[in-house]
Amino acid sequence: MIHSSMNCTKCKTKAVMKLPRHNAAFCKPCFNHFVHDQVEKAIKSQAMFGPDERILVAVSGGKDSLALWHILLALGYHADALYVHLGIAGYSERSYDKVQYYAKMIAAPLGATLHTHTVEQEAGAGIKELAQLVHRPTCSTCGTIKRYQFNRAAIEKEYDVMATGHNLDDEAARLLGNVLHWQEEYLDKQGPSLPASVEGFAKKVKPLYRLTERELAAYCVLNKIDYIVDECPMAQGAKTLLYKEVLNRLETESPGTKQYFYWGFLEKQRKQSATSAPATMAEKDQTILHPCMSCGQPTTAESCSYCKLMARAKSAVPH
Amino acid sequence: MHIQLSHPSRTVDIKGPKRAKDVLRELNLVVEAHLVIRGDELVTEDEMLADQDHIEIRPVISGGT
Ligand SMILES: Nc1ncnc2c1ncn2[C@@H]1O[C@H](COP(=O)(O)O)[C@@H](O)[C@H]1O
Ligand code: Q46
Numbered sequence: 001m002i003h004s005s006m007n008c009t010k011c012k013t014k015a016v017m018k019l020p021r022h023n024a025a026f027c028k029p030c031f032n033h034f035v036h037d038q039v040e041k042a043i044k045s046q047a048m049f050g051p052d053e054r055i056l057v058a059v060s061g062g063k064d065s066l067a068l069w070h071i072l073l074a075l076g077y078h079a080d081a082l083y084v085h086l087g088i089a090g091y092s093e094r095s096y097d098k099v100q101y102y103a104k105m106i107a108a109p110l111g112a113t114l115h116t117h118t119v120e121q122e123a124g125a126g127i128k129e130l131a132q133l134v135h136r137p138t139c140s141t142c143g144t145i146k147r148y149q150f151n152r153a154a155i156e157k158e159y160d161v162m163a164t165g166h167n168l169d170d171e172a173a174r175l176l177g178n179v180l181h182w183q184e185e186y187l188d189k190q191g192p193s194l195p196a197s198v199e200g201f202a203k204k205v206k207p208l209y210r211l212t213e214r215e216l217a218a219y220c221v222l223n224k225i226d227y228i229v230d231e232c233p234m235a236q237g238a239k240t241l242l243y244k245e246v247l248n249r250l251e252t253e254s255p256g257t258k259q260y261f262y263w264g265f266l267e268k269q270r271k272q273s274a275t276s277a278p279a280t281m282a283e284k285d286q287t288i289l290h291p292c293m294s295c296g297q298p299t300t301a302e303s304c305s306y307c308k309l310m311a312r313a314k315s316a317v318p319h
Numbered sequence: 320m321h322i323q324l325s326h327p328s329r330t331v332d333i334k335g336p337k338r339a340k341d342v343l344r345e346l347n348l349v350v351e352a353h354l355v356i357r358g359d360e361l362v363t364e365d366e367m368l369a370d371q372d373h374i375e376i377r378p379v380i381s382g383g384t
Contacts, residue, residue: 064381221361
């Protein structure tokens with residue numbers, strides 16, 4: 001018998017997951033404890049929400065957002081979910097199945113509700129056709145619609161805060177992209193907690209920013225959360241993937257690279273706003289944003305990008 | 320051992336016994352981007368895998384926009 005097992009740093013039973021960036025290895029109960037603890041740290045240190053607030057989690061059927069819903073419920077928060085059905089043939093249905101299964105089997109018995117927004121019902125077509133109609137890349141159309149519907153659902157259903165499943169890899173990859181192109185104007189908005197700066201904008205938080213994709217996938221496997229492993233068919237060749245690959249190569253060579261990079265950025269941002277604080281983000285937003293003339297959601301233009309998109313799609317529909 | 324891979328979905332055969340991390344290396348896969356699952360149990364990359372084991376190597380990186 002070959003002895004190959006490695007033991008949990010905390011309780012010395014057999015480990016199932018190694019975490020080189022924390023110089024640790026954990027068994028299932030200690031790993032769950034670690035994950036919950038990281039999320040609590042995120043919530044508290046970034047003042048995301050309190051125990052009595054109502055949270056709307058955007059759940060896609062992927063590992064991150066299902067794990068997020070699960071963790072928030074396990075920690076005793078009031079967390080409902082929103083699924084946006086994008087109408088992507090063969091993919092949306094399968095991811096919706098995963099979300100519905102979780103909602104029915106685990107969330108509903110805990111008193112949590114799943115809301116669904118179906119793009120085709122409101123817009124008359126799925127995102128692929130909409131994107132073709134307005135001659136824009138599918139993913140940018142998709143992003144506009146998702147952002148808009150997340151915010152609208154949170155406001156209309158009167159949630160205190162809207163949460164997404166963005167993880168450390170997502171945020172580090174995005175930061176790398178923004179830094180490589182010196183897109184400083186985006187850096188301001190890259191924190192894990194964005195306040196409801198103006199009337200009509202919900203507060204937005206990313207409670208998983210302290211956990212990697214691998215840790216979240218492991219959390220799902222260990223807790224038997226059935227998520228969609230396949231990628232959205234449109235996602236292929238995205239720049240984000242390349243940034244993530246590069247960061248993971250660095251992480252393998254020097255564990256902790258991703259967290260130093262992103263958390264270091266957050267720390268710098270915090271120090272800067274504490275010392276200089278010229279105009280807060282809320283003040284800046286209040287000067288440039290006003291209600292969209294068709295839907296009332298805040299925008300910098302006359303009508304918001306969602307209403308513009310819908311108007312262009314309507315006028316392009318062949319009758 | 321039979322190994323199930325995704326993106327695209329396929330199976331490969333690799334001679335055991337072998338440590339999970341060496342299997343990953345042989346397939347040119349980065350530890351940080353994958354999980355090794357035996358049956359339905361998660362194992363660490365130090366685990367020794369045997370010929371009769373049913374293994375899934377699951378990618379954990381998602382594309383996004
Ligand atoms: N179709 C969807 N419905 C609801 N939430 C979604 C959907 N797609 C993405 N999300 C949310 O947005 C986050 C980032 O998604 P992605 O850009 O696919 O990595 C996910 O973790 C979810 O919280
Ligand atoms: S995160 Fe993503 S869901 Fe939508 S169409 Fe699919 S890839 Fe592109 S943006």
